[in-house]
Amino acid sequence: MVPTRMRSARFLGDGKIAIEEVPVPKPGPGEVLLKTSYCGLCGSDKRLFYRGAQVTPGHELTGTVVENGPGADLPLGTRGAVYIHRYCGRCKFCRVGETNRCINPPGGLVGWQTPGGYAQYLVVPAANVIPLPPDISDAEGVLLLDTIGTAAYGIKQCVRHANSPARSHEAAVVGCGPLGLGSYLILSSMGWEATYVYDPAQARMDVALSWGALPLAPDDDSFRSRFAVVVEASGHHKARELAMRLVEPGGAVLFLGENDNPWTIQPTPELRRKDCAYIRSYYFPISAAQENMDLFRAQADRYRQLLHPVVPLDALQEAFEEFAAGKTLKPLVKPNPE
Ligand SMILES: [Zn+2]
Ligand SMILES: [Zn+2]
Numbered sequence: 001m002v003p004t005r006m007r008s009a010r011f012l013g014d015g016k017i018a019i020e021e022v023p024v025p026k027p028g029p030g031e032v033l034l035k036t037s038y039c040g041l042c043g044s045d046k047r048l049f050y051r052g053a054q055v056t057p058g059h060e061l062t063g064t065v066v067e068n069g070p071g072a073d074l075p076l077g078t079r080g081a082v083y084i085h086r087y088c089g090r091c092k093f094c095r096v097g098e099t100n101r102c103i104n105p106p107g108g109l110v111g112w113q114t115p116g117g118y119a120q121y122l123v124v125p126a127a128n129v130i131p132l133p134p135d136i137s138d139a140e141g142v143l144l145l146d147t148i149g150t151a152a153y154g155i156k157q158c159v160r161h162a163n164s165p166a167r168s169h170e171a172a173v174v175g176c177g178p179l180g181l182g183s184y185l186i187l188s189s190m191g192w193e194a195t196y197v198y199d200p201a202q203a204r205m206d207v208a209l210s211w212g213a214l215p216l217a218p219d220d221d222s223f224r225s226r227f228a229v230v231v232e233a234s235g236h237h238k239a240r241e242l243a244m245r246l247v248e249p250g251g252a253v254l255f256l257g258e259n260d261n262p263w264t265i266q267p268t269p270e271l272r273r274k275d276c277a278y279i280r281s282y283y284f285p286i287s288a289a290q291e292n293m294d295l296f297r298a299q300a301d302r303y304r305q306l307l308h309p310v311v312p313l314d315a316l317q318e319a320f321e322e323f324a325a326g327k328t329l330k331p332l333v334k335p336n337p338e
Contacts, residue, residue: 037061148292185303
């Protein structure tokens with residue numbers, strides 16, 4: 001039985017979150033109502049934590065289908081991860097499966113322009129529910145999205161570009177938050193045995209080192225122009241510049257980290273004379289969902305280390321404060337007690 005009222009977070013700005021009681025939304029045509037299982041905190045949400053948000057945020061989530069709107073017919077009880085990028089299914093990119101490149105998205109992103117997962121229920125298009133298999137839990141399903149999906153898709157594009165027969169077999173990851181750590185695990189699953197990592201927070205870097213990553217010293221000149229693939233996973237301008245120094249000629253830099261502030265690129269001789277690719281990527285095609293599950297299965301124990309702590313909706317304020325202070329990696333909110 002779906003209740004008529006639910007609890008939902010409102011991001012007021014200035015680092016304040018209020019939990020409010022609001023009506024449970026009704027699914028429209030082609031949509032389903034999900035009962036939220038888990039919603040992961042994301043570094044990109046920090047901007048909303050400080051500046052406030054028009055709708056309830058939360059874009060890394062899993063839930064259970066509890067109601068179909070007109071024309072939607074997912075089996076009730078389906079457990080799924082939410083693909084946040086609404087896509088038309090008809091444009092030239094959607095027709096070849098590149099839903100992340102949809103040029104006529106019917107509405108905005110879940111958790112950004114439409115209400116997201118820091119609430120007990122939410123409405124999403126049925127086509128955006130990625131059903132979870134029995135061996136992947138609702139909590140683990142959160143990792144299939146940004147942590148694995150976004151990182152894996154971007155890295156695959158880098159590898160396509162960094163294809164010189166003379167290329168280095170070393171990769172680097174700048175920033176060891178969940179996206180950087182996910183990137184490290186994906187590189188290792190793809191056979192990159194020498195991956196160097198850097199994060200100014202030693203505790204975060206230590207997680208990657210415990211998995212076999214090698215430490216990168218940003219000021220050490222021996223790392224300059226050395227790596228075929230460099231993933232920038234922090235969004236900090238200095239980190240972006242470091243990534244551009246680290247990439248070798250013929251290599252590719254993947255810019256995954258986000259930052260609202262203007263970024264000026266200084267076209268130094270070094271930058272002008274290095275033939276390489278700069279790739280910006282933010283999400284993955286929904287057709288990659290199965291591959292993302294396989295990547296999770298390949299190193300499930302390591303991915304699970306990121307998921308901590310699990311808190312109720314009432315503790316979202318404290319969870320964000322700890323997260324913003326860099327004390328946690330991928331905290332999960334569980335808005336429904338059962
Ligand atoms: Zn995210
Ligand atoms: Zn489309």
